[in-house]
Amino acid sequence: MSAHNLLDDIERVLISAEQLQVRVAEMGHQIRNDYDGREGEMILVGVLKGALMFMVDIARHIDLPLSIDFMAVSSYGASTESSGIVRILKDLDSSIEGKHVLVIEDIIDSGLTLSYMLDNLRSRNPATLAVCALLDKKERRTAEVKVDYVGFVVPDEFVVGYGLDYNQLYRNLPFIGVLKPELYSS
Ligand code: IMP
Numbered sequence: 456m457s458a459h460n461l462l463d464d465i466e467r468v469l470i471s472a473e474q475l476q477v478r479v480a481e482m483g484h485q486i487r488n489d490y491d492g493r494e495g496e497m498i499l500v501g502v503l504k505g506a507l508m509f510m511v512d513i514a515r516h517i518d519l520p521l522s523i524d525f526m527a528v529s530s531y532g533a534s535t536e537s538s539g540i541v542r543i544l545k546d547l548d549s550s551i552e553g554k555h556v557l558v559i560e561d562i563i564d565s566g567l568t569l570s571y572m573l574d575n576l577r578s579r580n581p582a583t584l585a586v587c588a589l590l591d592k593k594e595r596r597t598a599e600v601k602v603d604y605v606g607f608v609v610p611d612e613f614v615v616g617y618g619l620d621y622n623q624l625y626r627n628l629p630f631i632g633v634l635k636p637e638l639y640s641s
């Protein structure tokens with residue numbers, strides 16, 4: 456094994472593992488209170504792969520009967536900019552018609568991916584459709600989308616960890632950090 460340490464690639468920690476856990480629990484409890492007592496089924500739709508860690512953590516704080524499903528979409532190549540082209544790589548396993556759908560996303564950047572996904576999901580006639588994002592890179596928004604639950608607003612920097620990747624790496628860091636710029640400037 457090489458002596459390469461993931462931490463060596465991180466310029467600074469933006470949100471610590473502890474801060475993430477506290478905020479995710481808070482969000483889960485808020486969602487629980489908001490959805491409690493609704494008629495009909497609730498389903499969490501996680502957007503792969505970035506929302507994976509957030510999904511499994513927040514789901515455990517929403518003390519309600521619910522099902523979970525995943526969707527995979529691609530708007531990114533290997534670069535750090537949204538192309539605006541969204542493809543469904545993996546669709547939901549079951550129908551969301553008449554259900555209370557809560558989309559779980561890692562980060563909203565331009566909003567293009569989410570905007571496309573919401574149009575697509577809306578056409579399947581859910582009872583309600585809402586969005587819960589861990590991170591919001593507000594200054595970069597170009598598509599108009601309503602995000603119902605936001606964990607943290609982050610500055611316009613490329614972040615990795617807790618599910619978020621750069622070229623498929625760094626998802627397994629337990630915190631959200633900023634990559635050393637020299638690692639993606641080339
Ligand atoms: P959007 O379509 O520009 O909003 O891009 C959203 C998607 O791009 C997110 O779901 C992430 O997968 C990815 N993304 C955007 N910003 C970052 C970042 O800073 N780090 C890692 N992935 C990001």
Ligand code: MG
Nearest residue numbers: 502505561562
């Ligand atoms: Mg994503």
